Amino acid sequence: MSHPASTSRYFVPEPSPWPLVGSIALLLLASGAVLMMNSIANGGFVLIGGFAVLAIMLFGWFGRVIGESEGQRYNLQVDRSFRLAMAWFIFSEVMFFVAFFGALFYIRVVAIPDLASPEQAALWEGFRNVWPSAGPAAKDPFTQMHAWGIPAINTLLLLSSGVTVTWAHWGLVANKRQQLIIGLMLTILLGALFLTLQVYEYREAYSHLNLKMTTGVYGSTFFMLTGFHGFHVTLGVTMLTVILVRAMKGHFTAERHFAFEGVAWYWHFVDVVWLGLFVVIYWL
Amino acid sequence: MAGCSYKNGYANRLRPGFTGLLTAGLLALLSGAANAAWELNLQEPVTAVARRVYHLHSLLLWVIVVIFIGVFAVVAYSIVVHRKSRGHRAASFHDNTTVELAWTIVPTLILIAIAFPATSALVDMRDTSRPDLTIKVTGYQWKWGYEYLTGDAAGVKYMSVLSTPREQIENKAPKGEHYLLEVDRPLVVPVGKKVRILTTANDVIHNWSVPAFAVKTDAVPGFLRDTWFRAEKEGTYRGQCSELCGKDHGFMPVVVEVVSEEKYAAWAAEQKQELAAAAEDPNKVWTLDELVARGEKVYTANCAACHQATGAGLPPVFPALDGSKIAKGPKQGHLGIVINGKTGTAMAAFGAQLSDTDIAAVVTYERNAWTNKLGDVIQPAEVKALRGK
Amino acid sequence: MQATSHAGYAGNHDHDSHGHPTGWKRWVTTTNHKDIGTMYLWFSFAMFLVGGAMSLILRAELFAPGLQYVSPEFYNQMLTLHALIMVFGAIMPAFVGFANWMIPMMIGASDMAFARMNNWSFWLLPPAAILLSASIFVPGGAPGTGWTLYPPLSIQMGMGMDMAIFAVHILGMSSIMGSINIVTTILNLRTPGMTLMKMPLFCWTWLVTAFLLIASMPILAGAVTMLLTDRHFGTSFFSAAGGGDPVLFQHIFWFFGHPEVYIIALPAFGVVSHVIPAFSRKPLFGYASMVYAIAAIGLISFFVWAHHMYVTGIPLTGQLYFMYATMLIAVPTGVKVFNWVTTMWRGSLSFETPMLFALGFLVLFTIGGLTGLVLAMTAVDIQLQDTYYVVAHFHYVMVAGALFSAYAGLYFWLPKWTGHMYNEGLGKLHFWLSMIFFNIAFFPQHFLGLAGMPRRIPDYAQQFADFNVISSIGAFGFGFSQLLVLVVVIQAVKGGAKAPSRPWDGAHGLEWTVPSPAPYHTFEDPPVFNQAEAHG
């Protein structure tokens, strides 16, 4: 397939209803969530409606993009745009995690030591500066999540999935479609395994370790960071699945496969964040 | 001036002619003069720290005014002389490394020069060591709690609530001289002593502030912060809560009375006596009438801000107690919410603020006031038994 | 602001194979940067009126001591919504509107890099606006926390708070997508020969602004997410009893919030950097140092956040560090001010409405910046924090800064957008009324703040009465003067003197090489870029 790259015009899509549909979906999702959180009737239905509209939008919109891509309407300049955009998007995601990592850092380095300092003893007598901590008003004890069980296995899983996705990429570049597809499948499998173990870990935490969202700041930061990361893994697995389906349909060429690369970057990003989590949440 | 129905010294300050006013204001500001009647500057300082801040501000004002005049003198010259309508032809220069370096370096030097006085004033402000007297200040929605930790009055503890009558706020009565800046019981401190203030809060963040002392410190729930002052002049000094804390944020003033050492000692002795006299026999059995009478006072001071004197509340945020399921339900539930509050709402745990007797009284009152004529009596001993559950 | 150019393109540009929808469908489905820019601008103006009407409620209540018209709860709700709507609904979308209209034209691109996503960035705004304004009507009302949403007060709020939180999430998505689009467009779609250092300054300011947005909006999203879980899922990020800290929220909020104020200021700088040279008939002085200053401001703005938190009890060393860092920002900002002044020096000045607004910006922004410097001094700020001095400071930089600059840009580019000259007399009247009433409204607030009047209160002690009367009168005068601009714009859309392709003889840039109104599709093939239209 040849691309009349530098000569063709920059692709400007025709008018599209999908953005508006997406906005409606988000309005429904937000309203539904607000209603549910405040225990008002029918919130659940609104929320489900929002998800449905969102799904329609995603299918419609991405279908369109895939069609445009396969119809060779993207020249090299468009390809460069995609790369730039993906890089900036990942940067914004990094900053999202920075907020939560920053909170954890602040709590461990500033808040807990401060609460346990002699100056605050008049308010919180006997509170000591140890981590993990559920705060000075904590009542029932809990057990911390240890690094060298499931979390270590999960680290291995994610690291190897980084390898498999790269292996798949080599396959794509070398035009070995078999290797591409198997590599992707392995990556998805490893991701799914990771998620399964995480669900198991959460159940363990709730049922045996008395470690919950409500377990002071340790519970708060633990579930917020790992949960937000788990959500990203889920997104990543979904995107990998889309790429797998497209690969099986014969999409992508050895030279032009931004969609694959974008997802691979995203997957590596999720991977790197996990390493950070592993070190600061489980290990230290 | 339709809105200025009050009669006091300020009324004659407003004269028509806003341009004149603005020019006057500008001139006064430019000359750096403190024209007290116009309140154009910081309040008159009564501590050494406040005086330093005052002078630091004056210095800064001069610096920025000079910079402003310098920059806009050039602009004004251009506007007048380099006009197209006067036939001025545009030059075409667009770079000059020397001047560009100059106007990077010169401002930097100015800033470095300012940084010295700014730093030393701040270091002074934060030095809370070796106080003569320590007082803990707790912010509540919407009143201040004072507790003397050391000194003559150690152990004295009371609430300080806005004393401006409702009618004045609702424009049904002429406003008094210290409208919104007056309380039932001010903080009393001796003149010339280093007073260390420890702040904290019970519900949301408040801020304890007295401009004349250059004191302003957040009261953060769950944390203690500190600040200090050494007032040099006897008198009454007023400030306001300076962190948005909900509905009545504008109605929780700070009033500090600075008195001579003798007066302070006398005041402290009196307070301690009252404290001893007020110490109640926890096992005393109260009658319904006694409890309701006392409860009404407690209610007005602590609960009426939200639940209103009529018990009608301000639904949907502040529920009515008149006819409320909880207030007419079992005693335990009613006592429970008053003692422990409800997290995530404005309903605070009053167990920490009120004595057993006060809680017994206020709950008895609520169960017998308005249409809640339940007729039951709650004794302090029952409150004690429920605490910590 | 584009209705006539609609007619303009309809005949000439139907060579597109696909027919464009017309009527409401055109606006809802459009992928055209000019349509989207127009929608942004109208939306922002509508929000400005709504947020302005709210500020008039505040000013009416503050006209005299005592409670007049609204309850304290409602006052707090109006205060919160006024700020959120003005910042996120009015000023930011206004400059995104400018970016949409102008950046592709300035750099010779056919459209934005992602034209469809661009449409979504816009259409995310109405749901957010709906959530925010609907919160007034739900049980408990809108959040009454101030725009800073500090816990634990925000934990106490009713469901209106949740709506505001989700509105912030959606606004964040919109800003991030919009910014990614702008960065990509600027980095990838410049016409051949336009190097970064030859690019119009407005594009530079937006490049840095977009970076600030991409880096700081997710931080805000993270902060409000933690607020949400503290409210509903029992986490204790911001509660000491659980080991958290309410001040943590403030750190995160201001880590976003301070860059946010430069997100508002930088594009304003960009607009002014086009207007002043045009009406001085002289190239912008110190292009390169302008670029470095923008970059420096962007960078430093991430390291000064705690100057909003001097009284929260952060350690002395922290206060000192943040004081020095904050003072440092005055240097690059000063460079910009001096560059503008020198651009005018020995120029050939004329004073059409855009130039008047740019000069108004210059004077009043400098006042606001200089009072910012006063606030930066921790010891002084401890006296002024949470008083009307701060309110005066930020309205000088945001209303007389950002808003005046937006007006300068509006009058500057209106001929290009509509194809007609606006009514110069009305424009000048709009400027003078705005300039006079703005100062009547906000200058006295400095005195109020110095005398110790706290902000965010619905009622005040009597010694503050006089200046509040003046301020309220000024606010109403200023507010109603803003309706003039509506008249001017509608007139220009409807008709008026035909605008030439370069209505301002001193203006340079690719946008002035195309006819007025600008054709629906401007540069389908990259235009030739030569030194005559270059900025640097």
Ligand code: HEA
């Ligand atoms: C457009 C928005 C904008 C801009 C550009 C600025 C610019 C600045 N701001 Fe402002 N600020 C706000 C919006 C903005 N601010 C808002 C919204 C708040 C309140 C938020 C809230 O609490 O709700 C606030 C609050 C605020 C505070 C906290 C006050 C408090 O709550 O106690 C401080 C303190 O340091 C501060 C400082 C500064 C400084 C130093 C600058 C500097 O960038 C200014 C630099 C400019 C100049 C200095 C003038 C030009 C320079 C020269 C002519 C050169 C020569 C000068 C010297 C050598 C001095 N600002």
Ligand code: HEA
């Ligand atoms: C860019 C942002 C921006 C803008 C443009 C403005 C514009 C204005 N602001 Fe505001 N303001 C903020 C950002 C902004 N503000 C912020 C961040 C706060 C802090 C909030 C907090 O503490 O949390 C604040 C707080 C604030 C206060 C402090 C309240 C308090 O602390 O208690 C006041 C009081 O005077 C005020 C006044 C005004 C006025 C008079 C205008 C005027 O410029 C507005 C002029 C415009 C109009 C008046 C509209 C005109 C329209 C009509 C007259 C017709 C109406 C018709 C219809 C709706 C159809 N603002």
Ligand code: CUA
């Ligand atoms: Cu207490 Cu404001």
Ligand SMILES: [Cu+2]
């Ligand atoms: Cu700031």
